[in-house]
Amino acid sequence: MYVSVCVSECSVYTRHLKTCVWGGVAVTLVTLLLYAPTPATLSYTPTHPLSGDSGAGEMAEGEGGETPLALLALTCTPTTHLLFLKTHKCASTTVQNILFRFGYSRNLTFALPDAGNYLGNPSFFQAKMLPRRLVPIGGKVDIFAVHSRLNFLEHARVLHGDAKWLTVVREPAALYESLYNFYNMHNTYGFGLDKFGKKSMRELASLPRFGSKLGRNQMLFDLGYSENLTVSDLRRAMDDLDHTFNQVLIAEKMDESLILLRHLLFLHFKHTAWLCAYKKTHKHTACLSAYKKTHKHTAWLCAYKKTHKHTAWLCLQDHAQTHCLSLCLQDHAQTHCLALCLQDNAQTHAWLCAYKTTHKHTACLCAYKTTHKHTACLCAYKTTHKHTACLSAYKTTHKHTAWLSAYKTTHKHTACLSAYTTTHKHTAWLSAYKTTHKHTACLSVLTRPRTNTLPGSLLTRQRTNTLPGSLLTRQRTNTLPGSLCLQDNAQTHCLSLLTRQRTNTNMQEPGLLT
Numbered sequence: 001m002y003v004s005v006c007v008s009e010c011s012v013y014t015r016h017l018k019t020c021v022w023g024g025v026a027v028t029l030v031t032l033l034l035y036a037p038t039p040a041t042l043s044y045t046p047t048h049p050l051s052g053d054s055g056a057g058e059m060a061e062g063e064g065g066e067t068p069l070a071l072l073a074l075t076c077t078p079t080t081h082l083l084f085l086k087t088h089k090c091a092s093t094t095v096q097n098i099l100f101r102f103g104y105s106r107n108l109t110f111a112l113p114d115a116g117n118y119l120g121n122p123s124f125f126q127a128k129m130l131p132r133r134l135v136p137i138g139g140k141v142d143i144f145a146v147h148s149r150l151n152f153l154e155h156a157r158v159l160h161g162d163a164k165w166l167t168v169v170r171e172p173a174a175l176y177e178s179l180y181n182f183y184n185m186h187n188t189y190g191f192g193l194d195k196f197g198k199k200s201m202r203e204l205a206s207l208p209r210f211g212s213k214l215g216r217n218q219m220l221f222d223l224g225y226s227e228n229l230t231v232s233d234l235r236r237a238m239d240d241l242d243h244t245f246n247q248v249l250i251a252e253k254m255d256e257s258l259i260l261l262r263h264l265l266f267l268h269f270k271h272t273a274w275l276c277a278y279k280k281t282h283k284h285t286a287c288l289s290a291y292k293k294t295h296k297h298t299a300w301l302c303a304y305k306k307t308h309k310h311t312a313w314l315c316l317q318d319h320a321q322t323h324c325l326s327l328c329l330q331d332h333a334q335t336h337c338l339a340l341c342l343q344d345n346a347q348t349h350a351w352l353c354a355y356k357t358t359h360k361h362t363a364c365l366c367a368y369k370t371t372h373k374h375t376a377c378l379c380a381y382k383t384t385h386k387h388t389a390c391l392s393a394y395k396t397t398h399k400h401t402a403w404l405s406a407y408k409t410t411h412k413h414t415a416c417l418s419a420y421t422t423t424h425k426h427t428a429w430l431s432a433y434k435t436t437h438k439h440t441a442c443l444s445v446l447t448r449p450r451t452n453t454l455p456g457s458l459l460t461r462q463r464t465n466t467l468p469g470s471l472l473t474r475q476r477t478n479t480l481p482g483s484l485c486l487q488d489n490a491q492t493h494c495l496s497l498l499t500r501q502r503t504n505t506n507m508q509e510p511g512l513l514t
């Protein structure tokens with residue numbers, strides 16, 4: 001009896017003890033959750049007096065809902081030391097410009113040659129190639145992002161120990177084609193790319209490198225290897241490179257790559273925005289842009305056109321009152337502009353991109369339009385007296401989802417279908433959904449909220465067809481080639497291009513948007 005009472009008392013005591021212990025654990029957890037620093041409080045907000053740029057903190061605010069990855073990134077130390085091994089014809093100039101803007105806005109130091117845009121290549125990079133007068137005290141630069149030929153130890157000598165190493169790669173055949181055309185190699189080799197099929201491998205392999213540095217296996221060459229590696233050497237090289245580089249961007253997946261780059265370097269979206277604005281013809285003439293001014297309207301168009309096949313990149317920046325846009329363009333040898341200045345005063349900037357791509361050809365078209373206080377930016381650009389329609393799409397990660405959203409503003413009847421990132425209340429969304437492989441683009445309509453509280457919302461327009469030429473009308477009737485839902489094949493032009501066609505603007509003079 002005594003024993004059984006003791007046992008029962010003990011078990012009661014044990015239960016109490018357990019309750020106390022678990023209670024204590026629970027209280028501790030709750031306390032930790034309540035008082036642990038949030039990512040926002042941990043976030044680093046680098047500022048630079050010149051830039052007016054609030055860095056990482058701004059990254060979170062500017063875009064409303066950040067991904068957990070981005071929030072995590074905010075808790076880490078920003079990266080200001082990096083090497084970008086600029087591989088030829090891999091969209092490396094686009095990335096380089098992004099890094100230049102990033103470094104410039106933070107007053108970082110760069111490795112630059114005395115002249116030109118190379119520091120080594122075809123010879124391997126040597127630290128002594130850096131002009132002494134351009135090397136900061138201490139002998140280290142923050143950013144190395146010019147053309148070079150990788151020589152790990154020598155590069156490391158001029159970089160800080162915590163530098164991130166980046167490079168970009170591209171599908172080799174496309175790269176080679178780009179190289180061949182850009183440097184007019186047919187003049188040197190005596191035959192065009194179309195004759196390659198008729199040449200033996202031995203003959204092709206024996207072609208000397210153009211200018212001693214350009215040709216076969218260009219990425220390997222730029223990355224410091226021979227163009228002639230055995231398969232096992234190649235595997236070893238890949239392993240080494242995997243260890244050397246913190247991030248390898250992929251030209252064909254530039255958006256996804258830039259998202260990762262943002263997270264690696266803690267960049268604001270505006271730092272990774274890229275506007276491709278140049279035109280390629282047989283002669284690869286560089287930049288085509290149109291600037292049109294009427295009393296109250298300024299249209300900025302930059303078009304990139306590639307022979308035969310056209311795809312369009314449409315970008316938009318839309319915000320109130322304060323805006324500044326400059327394009328970062330670079331053609332083969334000359335940098336025109338290194339600033340993409342997108343300012344807004346109320347963190348309400350929207351950006352739109354209609355993105356269409358085929359394997360090898362990417363084009364870009366941007367328009368910038370402003371009235372008194374309203375800025376609309378167009379890919380698909382349509383204007384009547386008081387109506388401006390603006391389309392853009394945003395393509396994100398993994399599943400290749402592109403977005404269109406519709407946004408309507410102001411008494412000036414500016415309607416834009418665009419990826420509009422902010423505003424509290426009314427956002428109507430269109431999603432342009434693009435699938436891979438077959439490059440099919442389609443539009444679907446989503447409303448958020450579903451209440452149609454936005455007069456003139458896309459859905460309203462869809463039902464009533466009050467807006468002639470609206471996107472959906474065009475989509476349904478297919479009367480307009482180039483509507484967003486068209487199949488993305490070789491014949492597909494973007495809306496802007498078509499708009500220009502419709503306005504009888506000669507394709508040789510794109511940019512003259514009337």
Ligand SMILES: Nc1ncnc2c1ncn2[C@@H]1O[C@H](COP(=O)(O)OS(=O)(=O)O)[C@@H](OP(=O)(O)O)[C@H]1O
Pocket residue numbers: 087088089090091092093094174177178179182251252254274276332360361362
């Ligand atoms: N953002 C983006 N995404 C995908 N592709 C892009 C991008 N920007 C440039 N390009 C294409 O990259 C080619 C030029 O590459 P580079 O800038 O590395 O050339 S260079 O070596 O610095 O001269 C050149 O390829 P080709 O058009 O095939 O010649 C550009 O069209």
